[in-house]
Amino acid sequence: MIEVKNLKKSFEDKEVLKGIDTVFESGKTSLIIGSSGAGKTVFFKCLLGLFEPTSGEIIFEGLENNSKNADADRERREQIGTVFQYSALFDFLSVEQNVQFPLDMFTKMSTSEKKDRVHQALTRVNIEEDAFKKKPSEISGGMQKRVAIARAIVNSPKYLFCDEPNSGLDPETAIIIDNLISEITHENNITTVINSHDMNSVIEIGEKIVFLKDGLKAWEGTNEEIVFTDHEDVSEFVYSSNLMQHVRTAMQKKEKK
Numbered sequence: 494m495i496e497v498k499n500l501k502k503s504f505e506d507k508e509v510l511k512g513i514d515t516v517f518e519s520g521k522t523s524l525i526i527g528s529s530g531a532g533k534t535v536f537f538k539c540l541l542g543l544f545e546p547t548s549g550e551i552i553f554e555g556l557e558n559n560s561k562n563a564d565a566d567r568e569r570r571e572q573i574g575t576v577f578q579y580s581a582l583f584d585f586l587s588v589e590q591n592v593q594f595p596l597d598m599f600t601k602m603s604t605s606e607k608k609d610r611v612h613q614a615l616t617r618v619n620i621e622e623d624a625f626k627k628k629p630s631e632i633s634g635g636m637q638k639r640v641a642i643a644r645a646i647v648n649s650p651k652y653l654f655c656d657e658p659n660s661g662l663d664p665e666t667a668i669i670i671d672n673l674i675s676e677i678t679h680e681n682n683i684t685t686v687i688n689s690h691d692m693n694s695v696i697e698i699g700e701k702i703v704f705l706k707d708g709l710k711a712w713e714g715t716n717e718e719i720v721f722t723d724h725e726d727v728s729e730f731v732y733s734s735n736l737m738q739h740v741r742t743a744m745q746k747k748e749k750k
């Protein structure tokens with residue numbers, strides 16, 4: 494679980510996050526959404542520890558997150574897995590070397606233990622053994638994303654952060670990746686937070702959705718609630734696409750019957 498209390502972040506005299514309160518629960522996939530410039534990425538980077546908040550608290554359950562010492566920082570990083578936008582795999586390393594990277598960085602596991610963990614993680618994301626020795630450039634975008642997920646979960650994190658996990662993927666692959674993240678979250682009771690633009694993901698896996706507007710939490714709820722909300726900004730965001738408008742019309746017709 495991650496608790497966010499009155500989180501503020503300014504850059505010089507520009508206040509971007511203006512006091513956000515929310516909770517991200519373990520075993521659930523939570524999505525941060527909102528229009529461009531709302532502050533999603535700044536919020537996401539504060540959660541990840543890449544930006545230091547100007548004030549407020551981010552409390553990771555069981556971790557001394559607010560302590561500024563190197564040991565606490567390291568402990569937090571060990572318990573966080575991250576799937577970066579566009580996968581961010583190392584081109585010069587093979588698939589299995591990419592996945593092994595966090596184990597080399599953060600653990601003192603034996604070589605055989607690391608090998609086992611890497612194989613388990615790659616198997617979990619359905620990467621076949623014949624791809625283990627390939628370089629990222631030799632596999633498809635969807636497979637690269639799976640490898641990025643394997644790398645993020647190889648050290649059994651308590652927290653999983655995914656930045657636009659669907660960027661660059663076709664809709665079918667995007668749904669598969671979303672569901673994979675959601676399944677892994679449930680199986681391992683991980684607290685998963687996704688920075689997203691994608692309405693499909695919101696509907697498909699959004700167990701908790703935090704909608705930001707102008708640096709504030711304007712709304713939060715579940716994927717079922719978001720479809721029926723009469724909150725003007727959220728509704729405008731959700732139904733900005735033709736597809737979602739058709740979905741709403743179809744649902745309204747169904748309700749009338």
Ligand SMILES: Nc1ncnc2c1ncn2[C@@H]1O[C@H](COP(=O)(O)OP(=O)(O)OP(=O)(O)O)[C@@H](O)[C@H]1O
Pocket residue numbers: 504507509527528529530531532533534535536
């Ligand atoms: N390092 C920075 N220094 C100064 N201002 C920044 C910095 N990073 C972000 N901002 C500002 O913070 C505001 C919110 O940016 P952010 O990237 O969080 O938006 P976003 O909701 O993620 O938008 P998008 O969906 O377009 O990625 C913007 O006005 C941006 O210019």
